Amino acid sequence: xxxxxxxxxxxxxxxxxxxxxxxxxxxxxxxxxxxxxxxxxxxxxxxxxxxxxxxxxxxxxxxxxxxxxxxxxxxxxxxxxxxxxxxxxxxxxxxxxxxxxxxxxxxxxxxxxxxxxxxxxxxxxxxxxxxxxxxxxxxxxxxxxxxxxxxxxxxxxxxxxxxxxxxxxxxxxxxxxxxxxxxxxxxxxxxxxxxxxxxxxxxxxxxxxxxxxxxxxxxxxxxxxx
Amino acid sequence: xxxxxxxxxxxxxxxxxxxxxxxxxxxxxxxxxxxxxxxxxxxxxxxxxxxxxxxxxxxxxxxxxxxxxxxxxxxxxxxxxxxxxxxxxxxxxxxxxxxxxxxxxxxxxxxxxxxxxxxxxxxxxxxxxxxxxxxxxxxxxxxxxxxxxxxxxxxxxxxxxxxxxxxxxxxxxxxxxxxxxxxxxxxxxxxxxxxxxxxxxxxxxxxxxxxxxxxxxxxxxxxxxx
Ligand SMILES: [Zn+2]
Ligand SMILES: [Zn+2]
Ligand SMILES: [Zn+2]
Ligand SMILES: [Zn+2]
Numbered sequence: 001x002x003x004x005x006x007x008x009x010x011x012x013x014x015x016x017x018x019x020x021x022x023x024x025x026x027x028x029x030x031x032x033x034x035x036x037x038x039x040x041x042x043x044x045x046x047x048x049x050x051x052x053x054x055x056x057x058x059x060x061x062x063x064x065x066x067x068x069x070x071x072x073x074x075x076x077x078x079x080x081x082x083x084x085x086x087x088x089x090x091x092x093x094x095x096x097x098x099x100x101x102x103x104x105x106x107x108x109x110x111x112x113x114x115x116x117x118x119x120x121x122x123x124x125x126x127x128x129x130x131x132x133x134x135x136x137x138x139x140x141x142x143x144x145x146x147x148x149x150x151x152x153x154x155x156x157x158x159x160x161x162x163x164x165x166x167x168x169x170x171x172x173x174x175x176x177x178x179x180x181x182x183x184x185x186x187x188x189x190x191x192x193x194x195x196x197x198x199x200x201x202x203x204x205x206x207x208x209x210x211x212x213x214x215x216x217x218x219x220x221x222x223x224x225x226x
Numbered sequence: 227x228x229x230x231x232x233x234x235x236x237x238x239x240x241x242x243x244x245x246x247x248x249x250x251x252x253x254x255x256x257x258x259x260x261x262x263x264x265x266x267x268x269x270x271x272x273x274x275x276x277x278x279x280x281x282x283x284x285x286x287x288x289x290x291x292x293x294x295x296x297x298x299x300x301x302x303x304x305x306x307x308x309x310x311x312x313x314x315x316x317x318x319x320x321x322x323x324x325x326x327x328x329x330x331x332x333x334x335x336x337x338x339x340x341x342x343x344x345x346x347x348x349x350x351x352x353x354x355x356x357x358x359x360x361x362x363x364x365x366x367x368x369x370x371x372x373x374x375x376x377x378x379x380x381x382x383x384x385x386x387x388x389x390x391x392x393x394x395x396x397x398x399x400x401x402x403x404x405x406x407x408x409x410x411x412x413x414x415x416x417x418x419x420x421x422x423x424x425x426x427x428x429x430x431x432x433x434x435x436x437x438x439x440x441x442x443x444x445x446x447x448x449x450x451x452x
Contacts, residue, residue: 016293021396023335024369067242083388109249143250145445158445159423162309170247197385202435209428216439217446219371219384 026142026220029177031079034194036181037087042124044189047091052154059168060152066105069169072113073100074176075144075214078194082225085194086214089120092189096207098173113174114138121184121192129183141175144217147210156210173210173217252368252446255403257305260420262407263313268350270415273317278380285394286378292331295395298339299326300402301370301440304420308451311420312440315346318415322433324399339400340364347410347418355409367401370443373436382436399436399443 049055062069075098076087088096099120103112117138123129147156149169160167186192195207197215204212275281288295301324302313314322325346329338343364349355373382375395386393412418421433423441430438 015289015392016291018293018296018331019329019334021294021296021329021335021398023339023398024366024400026369063241065242067244068247070244070247081388084385103247105244108245109247113249140250143252143446145442147445157424157427158441159310159427161424162307162422166241172247172249174250196388198383198387201383201385213439213442215384216371216442219373220369220443 022222025222028222028224029077029175030224030226031077031084032178032180032226034078034080034085037078037178038129038181038183039192040123040127040129040183040185041188042127042185043187045119045187046189056152056154059149062102062105063152063168068167069149070103070109070112071101071169071171072103072109072116073098073171073173074113074117074138074140075173075218076176076178077218077223078178079223079225080194080196083196083198084218084223085196086200087184088193088195088211089186090191090193093191096193096195096211098211102169110140113140117176121186123183123185127183127185129185132183134179134181135183137179139177139179141177143172144175145173145210145213147171147173158213171210175218248448251448254450255303255401255447256450256452257303257310258404258406258452260304260306260311263304263404264355264407264409265418266349266353266355266409266411267414268353268411269413271345271413272415282378282380285375288328288331289378289394294393295375296329296335296338297327297395297397298329298335298342299324299397299399300339300343300364300366301399301444302402302404303444303449304404305449305451306420306422309422309424310444310449311422312426313410314419314421314437315412316417316419319417322419322421322437324437328395336366339366343402347412349409349411353411355411358409360405360407361409363405365403365405367403369398370401371399371436371439373397373399384439397436401444 078085090096101116118136122136129135147158148160148167149156150161150164150167200212201215304311316322327342344362348362355361373384374386374393375382376387376390376393426438427441
């Protein structure tokens, strides 16, 4: 398997070609250069809760009213130099998160997730870019990972821990394929950063366990860099 | 979402049911209890190489003759108390590995992988269990993860690192669904251990990064415990 095109090879000393190695493989994912995307800004969106305590308190109140919280987040991919990059929000210059949020209890999953992605990243109604429907469309693909919160506490696990029968939250991480071009409008209190897989890998100190595992979630896909 | 059957509920104080949360979900995987499987032994299978240096040397020789090495490993799942367990080989009471090996250069991927799984885990021809064809069949499912070795060195990554055009090895980790019953025969210099997801999770010190990430590879599946 060579990953360079035949016409850009610099050597004629080619290694032997092994037999094919694509059994039961996930579909190939097409990635466009990060420069294909236009990044705008919009009104700030402050955090809903002022502290971790307040966040867990609200989770508990919502659980009592509506049951397990359903949260969806998007992995948005592009490339630079034929290496995959993830578009990630950085909040207040400190912590990182994927675009997404909990789904409102009355919403269906995919419809509610689309709403949340538009809240975070679509242009405001008065923007010149509001005319183009592609800026409000999200191609929500495969679920790549699920994380469960067993209690009203900060810990989440990529499985339901033994003897837990009523998880308080389930977070699903989706592959969301970006189109060729799109305008992404970012709330002014956040930044949207393109972070390469090699930066995330083995770096849970900086990104936390859920984000540092993104290279592992994606490793079953092959990429096509256009 | 509740994970206990209605007739074993101990409370009548049920939380609210959220709307469905199964969009774009991977298929449900059925797991049988570990007690459904019979574990036998067979002749020892010593390591092919006596040292890391010898192993990398052989990799280089094989690469020159046949190109990138193709390696396949199996995640074999069962359950105990409705929690998923992975069947893993432990060699010489120290390191752990998934059943599998590199595919012989002349073999097709799935056929070659099946051969390797039988070498490791099928009964010997003279065994009483050799009569049952199920003991030689492997239901090779989805590819869950791929790891690449960029150089003739020990490091592997769950992506092709930037500027690497000719990886020296690609390892694919497959979900291999176990049937209801099966006899597994383990070489005498190894043990086959059932390791729970919660033991692997966040435990790369003991299991290494590839095995400690198994809970993450599997997190997109829901399980049915029968
Ligand atoms: Zn503009
Ligand atoms: Zn570069
Ligand atoms: Zn027997
Ligand atoms: Zn138990």
